[in-house]
Amino acid sequence: MSLPHAILTALLEKPSSGLELTRRFDKSIGYFWSATHQQIYRELGKLEQAGHIRALPAPVPARGQKKEYEVLPAGRGELSDWVARSEDPKPMRSALLLRMRAAAIVGAEGLRAELERHLALHREQLDEYLAIEERDFPADRRRTEPDRLRHLVLRGGVDLERFWVEWLTGALAELGPSEA
Amino acid sequence: MSLPHAILTALLEKPSSGLELTRRFDKSIGYFWSATHQQIYRELGKLEQAGHIRALPAPVPARGQKKEYEVLPAGRGELSDWVARSEDPKPMRSALLLRMRAAAIVGAEGLRAELERHLALHREQLDEYLAIEERDFPADRRRTEPDRLRHLVLRGGVDLERFWVEWLTGALAELGPSEA
DNA sequence: CCCCCTTCTGCAACTAGTTGCAGAAGATTC
DNA sequence: GAATCTTCTGCAACTAGTTGCAGAAGGGGG
Numbered sequence: 001m002s003l004p005h006a007i008l009t010a011l012l013e014k015p016s017s018g019l020e021l022t023r024r025f026d027k028s029i030g031y032f033w034s035a036t037h038q039q040i041y042r043e044l045g046k047l048e049q050a051g052h053i054r055a056l057p058a059p060v061p062a063r064g065q066k067k068e069y070e071v072l073p074a075g076r077g078e079l080s081d082w083v084a085r086s087e088d089p090k091p092m093r094s095a096l097l098l099r100m101r102a103a104a105i106v107g108a109e110g111l112r113a114e115l116e117r118h119l120a121l122h123r124e125q126l127d128e129y130l131a132i133e134e135r136d137f138p139a140d141r142r143r144t145e146p147d148r149l150r151h152l153v154l155r156g157g158v159d160l161e162r163f164w165v166e167w168l169t170g171a172l173a174e175l176g177p178s179e180a
Numbered sequence: 181m182s183l184p185h186a187i188l189t190a191l192l193e194k195p196s197s198g199l200e201l202t203r204r205f206d207k208s209i210g211y212f213w214s215a216t217h218q219q220i221y222r223e224l225g226k227l228e229q230a231g232h233i234r235a236l237p238a239p240v241p242a243r244g245q246k247k248e249y250e251v252l253p254a255g256r257g258e259l260s261d262w263v264a265r266s267e268d269p270k271p272m273r274s275a276l277l278l279r280m281r282a283a284a285i286v287g288a289e290g291l292r293a294e295l296e297r298h299l300a301l302h303r304e305q306l307d308e309y310l311a312i313e314e315r316d317f318p319a320d321r322r323r324t325e326p327d328r329l330r331h332l333v334l335r336g337g338v339d340l341e342r343f344w345v346e347w348l349t350g351a352l353a354e355l356g357p358s359e360a
Numbered sequence: 361c362c363c364c365c366t367t368c369t370g371c372a373a374c375t376a377g378t379t380g381c382a383g384a385a386g387a388t389t390c
Numbered sequence: 391g392a393a394t395c396t397t398c399t400g401c402a403a404c405t406a407g408t409t410g411c412a413g414a415a416g417g418g419g420g
Contacts, residue, residue, distance in 0.1 A: 197369090246369085
């Protein structure tokens with residue numbers, strides 16, 4: 001599974017506490033691997049026990065007290081192995097495509113509004129990605145390999161959102177202008 | 181959740197037994213909503229109890245005996261409601277994009293082979309979709325609304341695979357010809 | 361007839377992810 | 391200086407999905 005590796009990556013980018021991680025998952029790593037704070041806390045516990053990360057010594061260790069984690073060499077090693085590991089892509093799932101197929105049988109009443117809503121959401125996400133690209137990846141920041149890799153990831157997000165925007169636009173056109 | 185609706189859709193397309201459904205999920209509905217036979221059997225049980233489907237009267241009802249299900253009006257109603265229901269798209273997950281981001285930190289050794297493997301798989305899937313399109317959706321079979329909807333779904337699959345093929349091709353070019 | 365193979369259904373036990381809630385520490389405010 | 395709000399961590403209980411296995415029925419084949 002990928003959650004521990006997502007966390008290791010995030011912690012290597014910057015040592016953080018559970019809540020900080022949660023927030024960063026909400027806007028960066030989470031764009032392609034989302035997780036709730038619960039998953040994160042539990043996984044931090046497991047990673048610590050496995051010796052992949054450790055809590056930075058805190059002045060007052062207590063419940064409700066912020067706890068920062070950093071990655072240990074073993075954790076970095078595990079992540080490095082994982083990058084090269086062979087793993088089949090898991091079949092994608094789209095409830096929207098499924099609904100479309102159901103609509104082919106029971107009728108498309110009410111579907112149009114939902115498609116429009118999704119279209120708006122995907123447009124929004126696309127704009128967000130484009131803003132990030134402009135901010136974080138100006139042409140001169142695409143030289144080093146790490147930067148090129150990070151930019152490729154973002155490009156993936158951009159192009160995927162573009163795909164949805166185009167597909168939804170086409171679907172709406174195909175449904176005809178006056179469906180219920 | 182969508183699994184029960186996937187099953188209702190499949191059963192409306194054709195009443196089936198659990199194993200038949202499993203096979204059809206492996207090659208049709210499952211392209212965008214996969215499920216194991218276990219999930220399917222359990223869900224069939226729940227759907228039957230909810231009065232959404234019923235088992236067709238079998239000559240010899242017994243364990244190990246094929247059991248066909250068909251959708252009842254209540255099930256069709258539920259599916260019809262679901263088509264119009266509002267439901268946020270769940271954030272996508274891609275272990276590959278995640279790995280790319282990890283590679284930006286720990287190095288991209290060994291990643292290239294994996295990208296090539298995925299590229300081959302996506303090309304294969306794309307070809308399969310195109311073959312289905314040619315077989316099931318010749319130009320004259322795209323007239324009725326149900327056919328147009330079903331074709332849109334397939335188009336979604338085609339374009340998504342195209343996206344991956346293009347992204348992976350670009351990523352491989354970007355990684356440079358001689359990465360480890 | 362008996363063994364074995366396939367088909368079909370299903371239980372049990374697991375991992376992953378979600379939701380709701382609660383308690384401690386520190387900051388804020390009146 | 392007490393009431394309350396925010397931050398941070400975490401438990402408990404749930405739903406969804408996965409994996410491994412087993413048992414019944416039926417169809418050959420020697």
